[in-house]
Amino acid sequence: MVERLKRFFGDDIKTNFIFLTIIAILYPIIYVFSPGWGVVLGHGVTWISALLGFNLLFGYTGLLSFGHALFLGVGAYTVGFMYKYLGINNIELHLLGGILSSTVVALIIGPIVVRYTRIFFAIFMLAIAQILWSLYYKFYWVTGGTDGIKIPRFSILGISLEKLDFATYHHVYFYFVTGLTFILVYIMWRIINSPFGLTLKSIRDNETRARFIGVDIYRARLYAFIISAIYASITGVLAVNHHRLVTPDIAYWTTSGKVVFATLLGGARIFIGPIVGSFVFHIIESFAMKFIYWQMVMGILIIAIVILMPGGIAHLARTLVDVVVSHRRRGG
């Protein structure tokens, strides 16, 4: 069946792995050249998980979540609380905690929100994310309010990284996250190519009909929602371990906006889209921040990109690859 589906560029697992590998190989070179851009790549790889999760909902299930910051926030604050109240700084436990807490949150709100689609779903998610944000923000004595919670460097398998110098620490972080991302990408690819993946696509295309062939669309969406939540929370966990600071900003709606834009930039509905998008987005953002009027630069870039590349980078690349392939076929 999987061969039966036309395997386009970017939808097979190979291109994804090759792309990630190239980044992992380029990273040290870039870091030597400019540590700042090396750190940007670190951001890029950190966000892949959330974007993959978002794309499962948006690209494959047809639910545009404008509140994905909710789960990044859950992941982030799980880490914050684990450290603040339990003194835990093992990243494995953080990940586990993030996965558990996001599953719980997704199970609580999922059954309600998956009953909505389109802009209503978007707004609903936005509202819930804002609630959580306001709680992080307002319950100062628990969460540290806008000042957030400082966390120390994490430890892997009990090995503390406190003593490393900045660069080494950052390299360890980068390769740890990249390794994790390989696994996450593979799992997501399996999910999308499973019967469940096809069911999601059918719901996206025609929800009424899907219901009438016996798909419990709410149940299917709920599963997708939970998976998506877990993926997003993993980015939350990783990101705060990167900044070593947990603030309500990560749960604010602008973060959700970032998730949406980065995914679309890369190309929704194409498997590799979010992965490409994550890197390119962070590069663009860092570039824009170099200007005093960076908001304007960012705004113009967003508008230009959405207008000029409606399908995202992956779509553009696919079209190019198609042209080259068909050209070569014709030639030889």
Add this chain to the structure above:
Amino acid sequence: MLKVEDLHLRISNTDILRGVSIEVEKSEVVAIIGRNGAGKSSTFKSIVGIYKPSRGRIQVDDLDIIKLPPYQRVAKGIGYVPEDMRVFPWITAKENIYLAAYLSKNLDKIDDIMNMILTIFPEIKNFLDREGFYLSGGEKKMVAIARSLATLPKYLLLDEAFEGLAPIVVERFKDAIEMIKNQGIGVIIAESNVVIATKIAEKLYVLERGETIFHGSPSDLLNNQEVMKILRGS
């Protein structure tokens, strides 16, 4: 005269129309027939201005309207009933009709228009104050036709006008088309049903894969085995 010449239309890299030509005089009923996907609706949408043809001419009474936006075409006398009705859902059937009259600046004649509509479709009276959303398939069709009549068109384009209407309504509607025609209006219907088309139209055009492959009288068509074969799809 409404004259369509050598119309070409391309949507997302497929040629949908490849040289369609049609002529309708005032007081004439013309049918466009063709199998599903032949391009009937696309021809209509191009005439109305919803699609932008890449090549060709559309003339109303010797005036080329191909560059005009839809609303100016309406002012030139094009009336249109889409195949999927597209009755405005959250205003009443009556408001649907009023709006059409208002947009075509016929609000002063609204009483006459309503009278005419109710003679053709007396059923409409039953659901004048029902919002479009709640109408049944056939009821919507009636409102859609009534609405286009309210623009007092010179040329009326009816896309699959008989589809989904009960036979009794179809009969009455056929008479109405005769009546409309006699008021000096040119009527074009898009039909996939050859029998109905040959019964009401004086002139027939057959479309196949976006091309006009035949035009002539009903008897010509029935005698043209080649075209009939294509229409039968065998």
Add this chain to the structure above:
Amino acid sequence: MHIAGLGKHGEKAWYQYKLIRVYNPRETIDMLEIMDLLVRIYNIFFGASVLFLIAVGLNIIYGVMKIVNLAHPAFFVLGCYTIAGTGMGVMINIFGSSIIPLLITPPLLAAFVVAVSSLLIFPLFLFISGKGDEVQLLITYGLLLIFEDIFRLIWGSEPLRASQPFELAGSLSIGEYLIPVYNIYVIISALVIALILWIFLFKSKSGLLLRASSMDIEMAAALGANVKKVLLLTVLIASFLAGLGGGLFIPSASAMLGMSVEFLVLAFVVVVIGGLGSFLGSLVGAFIVSVLRTITLILFPELELALIYIVAIIILTLKPEGLGGGKKW
């Protein structure tokens, strides 16, 4: 930075407020509590008026063009800046300190300026109408960012004031209570605007056209509606209302950067509660949000923001289309 019109500010100290004594009750404790309540209700009306003026335009654009215009609050803020940054100074130069023209002209000027500037981005709106939700959200979000920096570019980063009408109108004194008269003016204006808008939408032919276009604009075109004109009318009405709102609101506050985003979040909740694209919903929603804000401030300040969203969610759960009813408008 010198702010036009505020140069003369120093001539007036705060205590020179004009006090209008209307009523001087024997002040018992009961009376005080009733007064507290009345002032709160008055505040609720004021808050609701401002929110309504923002949300209604958001709804009109959504209704007709199906665009969730994240940049809409920036129109409102543009109105604020127009007056606070430039307009009020000009008006004072023309009218001096006579109160009536200073109440009336700034909102109109702001509305005019915002409506005219909306023409500049109208092509962008044409482009995104009919595109996917995500495209619209992103492009209007991009616009919002650009607007913020345009404000900074033109008017700088200090908060700007245009308080003269607010000060000239003075306060109304009821017993020991003072309430700013200007806020009453805003409330009444909002009510009048709502009434005019209602008549326009539901009783006029153009209103019928606007509502029909909101359901199927292509069909409206095929019946003879000039689509561009309809869309232009929509954007103009929405931005005009936003500008009017900004111009009305600004004398009671100050124009500052980042304001658009704060208003956006609130306006969004208003729209969700009231129903996307629903005119009446904007009124209802604005009122509910304003009531909630006041109640939480008294009872559970920690939940100030959360409660608004919680109520929005409850309403969405019970009535996905919002309180404005399932029908559009």
Add this chain to the structure above:
Amino acid sequence: TEIYRGLAPPPPPVREEIPTTPIKAGIQAYLTGGGALWGKPMMQGAILAIEEINERGGILGRKIEYVVKSETSPEETVREYRTLVLDEKIDFYVGLISSSNTPAVGPVAEELQTLTFFVDGCTDFLFESVVPDPRFCFRITNIQSADGVAAAIGAIKLLNLTEKDKVRIAHIHPDYAYGRNAHAHMQITFEKVLGKDRVEVVYEAFPGLFKITDFSPYITEIIANRPDILASSLWGADVVNFYKQAIGYGLFEKMKYVSCIAHAASPAEAVKDFPDGHIAGVHANYFFLYPEWDKYPINKSFVNNYYRRWGTYPDSPSEGAYVAVYLYKNAVEKAYTMIGRFPEVDDIIRALEGMTIYGPAGPIHVRAEKPNKHQCYKDGIVGISKYDPRFGFSVLDKPIVIPISKITVPEGWEGTPDPKAGTLAYSWIRETWREGVVPV
């Protein structure tokens, strides 16, 4: 005095060649949002100092170049800080207003080993809990507790609160570290000095920082609770909105407003509407009219230069940034006299610790020991607001100076931060002050 404390005896002067390459400074300031009211003057203060120094030939002949970055949310601020250090390769850094950002950037500065002068972001948490033993971070403006305590004591003295039987207090503070700290410190000071039984808190509100444009619901609640004084640490665009609306509701006629920060920012903008007769605290303890110009020419020349360059009067962030650059210059030059070559970061830090220089606000001292190591200190100033027709805005009347040593945790004090308020200053006041006694 303490100027040379902690320094080893001068080594033999080697006098190595000083490089001629420019020194690179990184400046990070709010340029957008409600905080721009403070960010812009801060940037201007730093630039003024750099220009002055360059005009006079730079530091040991080396000119200073600068890069400006935006201060925004903590996450992005940290990222921009990193690019300043990693890509721009700055030699020292001057920046930050927000108390949310300093605790975020502090640890990163230590990690990246970059000499970092925080202009503001004055939360007590920074040097108490987040970076308790800093090497590379310094902070110029006063610590928050000094603001809060000074304002409360100023209010007690200037309003003669000790004569009242009972004082009803309402609080309104922005919802973040600074506001929370201010709330705690003002409250504990009132309680200690006036006596716990004589103080009654009738209302507290923490509106989000720069999130509210319509304060009328808050104002109504405050009035409805009929306090005698309203303690506040609103700043930036928030105060501008608050004052105006509060006037409309007659708030200032019904109570005394006690602000620990009102007159700190861009006076022409922030205190235009400020009503007369209320307590005007000066965050970071600088108001451009004090110390008086004729008695203290450093201030006069600063104000004049600043006005000539930027067209407005300086405020506390401009003074802070200005002083930061001069601190760096003085430390480099001092270290040079010791070691005879252009100093490394460690040398500069050693020179900075315990140093005292004279800035526009008077002497400023860099603390070398814990607690609050690397915090700079100067005396507090509080006054009564009074409209001044010369300037067209409100200035301080009857200013009183509150010696910093009396109101801040002394060097070497070993206590633990109060668990609720979170700060050491709070515990120190609670544990060491005698109830009912005005400490200054």
Add this chain to the structure above:
Amino acid sequence: MEVLKLLKVKKSFGGVRALDNISIALSEGEVVMVIGPNGAGKTTLINVISGYLYPDEGRIMYMGEDITRYPPLERVGKGIVRSFQLVNTFDKLTVYENILVSVLSRKKYQYAFRKILDEYTDALEETENILKLFGLSDEADENIMSISYGDRKLVDVAISFALNPKLIMLDEPTSGVATKDKDNIMEKILDVIRKTKVTSIIIEHDMDIVFRYGVRIIVMHQGRIIADGEVEEIRKNEEIKKVLLGGVYA
């Protein structure tokens, strides 16, 4: 055996009586064609049986069980399947995937995500079979939007059949299809119905088709059943002819 039984079912919208005291019984394998003027209540009838709408009064029995209040999904699980008046397919999927979705759903694989599709050979095989049955094998890998309208109608019906229904309801399956194709499609559908012996309700306006293929015919008018019988009976009944056919087929 009685598959479906409606007992005095009523449904009105405001003042409109869409279903007025409807009682019908269908035995196994029976094929019923429903006709009636516009607004007679035909679509509403299907909506009520499939659970899309709940009746105001009356009961719906299916296989001896009262399903009046069952949600639509449960009814699908029990084998009650419907198609829609307009084509209703999964627009971004291929023909093959369209049917596969349906097969997976019946086999209760629809939420399985541990293995990829390749490993579900039984479902893949079955999909091929259904494609063959409807003569769609050649178009299997085409995108659904790129095949002809008539074929899309067929895919639509095939999706329903992939669910192995016991009761299938088709709302104007040939509407919008060209005359010649109408017969073609109807024949194919009826062929499959006969082969699988599934009980069916088909709404149709086209009298030729109704009389050519119909066995039992139900005539609705203003929410009521005004006739229910064999083709010949209906054809002969003058009353019905007048109300319904306006004398065309007289």
